[in-house]
Amino acid sequence: MIRLQNIHKSYITGTNKLHVLKGIDLHIKEGELLSIMGSSGSGKSTLLNILGLLDNHDDGVYVLNNEEIKSMSETKAAKLRNNLLGFVFQSFNLISFKNAMENVALPLYYQKVSRKKRNKLALEYLDKMGLKEWAHHMPNELSGGQKQRVAIARAMITQPKIILADEPTGALDSTTSIEVMDLLKEINQSGITVIIVTHENDIAHMTDRIINLKDGIIESIIDNNQINNTESVKIPIQE
Numbered sequence: 001m002i003r004l005q006n007i008h009k010s011y012i013t014g015t016n017k018l019h020v021l022k023g024i025d026l027h028i029k030e031g032e033l034l035s036i037m038g039s040s041g042s043g044k045s046t047l048l049n050i051l052g053l054l055d056n057h058d059d060g061v062y063v064l065n066n067e068e069i070k071s072m073s074e075t076k077a078a079k080l081r082n083n084l085l086g087f088v089f090q091s092f093n094l095i096s097f098k099n100a101m102e103n104v105a106l107p108l109y110y111q112k113v114s115r116k117k118r119n120k121l122a123l124e125y126l127d128k129m130g131l132k133e134w135a136h137h138m139p140n141e142l143s144g145g146q147k148q149r150v151a152i153a154r155a156m157i158t159q160p161k162i163i164l165a166d167e168p169t170g171a172l173d174s175t176t177s178i179e180v181m182d183l184l185k186e187i188n189q190s191g192i193t194v195i196i197v198t199h200e201n202d203i204a205h206m207t208d209r210i211i212n213l214k215d216g217i218i219e220s221i222i223d224n225n226q227i228n229n230t231e232s233v234k235i236p237i238q239e
């Protein structure tokens with residue numbers, strides 16, 4: 001589903017060049033639940049933005065769903081982004097003057113789906129997230145966990161194959177974090193690939209694999225399924 005080969009990314013500010021990703025090699029299988037960890041500034045969000053086609057890599061090969069990204073036009077990349085990917089953010093990014101149903105329906109507005117159909121679908125997705133009664137409430141009337149579930153419903157309404165979540169539990173207390181993770185796990189069990197950036201060990205250990213980034217390279221990969229099934233712990237990176 002996703003193959004990264006020797007991905008590099010630098011940011012240039014004024015006369016300074018900051019080399020953030022220094023050769024990332026990674027293969028993510030369809031249906032995987034994966035987390036990316038690493039200290040602040042290690043390049044987690046940069047990597048997620050590249051995976052989500054929100055930013056370009058400078059060098060290396062990125063193949064998404066059998067298509068190489070670098071040689072792709074911006075229009076094609078936007079189409080792929082809209083059809084294949086769903087995004088969830090730490091700060092929920094809900095529109096404050098639209099109710100929960102309208103927030104969930106928004107991606108379908110851009111796909112020119114009729115108001116009646118998009119509201120019907122939004123209600124279905126809110127129902128799946130256990131939020132049907134909250135459909136007509138404004139974001140400021142919802143708890144953090146409810147807001148994140150609305151944001152997840154919004155990410156799911158276009159039926160993406162991959163969900164990219166940047167610190168989805170970063171603004172939530174621990175009980176609510178587990179609830180949101182359980183929801184993302186359920187989504188993953190329906191066959192959707194889920195990639196989560198997190199600072200929290202507990203959250204990362206709920207995923208299949210943990211990618212540890214350090215200074216722009218993958219320092220180690222932890223296979224949680226192997227840990228659960230066997231004695232194996234860390235898989236060293238082979239250069």
Ligand SMILES: Nc1ncnc2c1ncn2[C@@H]1O[C@H](COP(=O)(O)OP(=O)(O)OP(=O)(O)O)[C@@H](O)[C@H]1O
Pocket residue numbers: 011012013018020038039040041042043044045046047
């Ligand atoms: N658009 C940009 N322009 C210039 N520098 C940037 C830009 N985006 C990120 N950086 C820098 O790149 C480095 C990596 O940033 P990134 O956000 O990927 O790290 P991170 O691991 O996600 O950090 P955090 O955990 O704090 O969110 C940081 O030093 C950051 O300041």
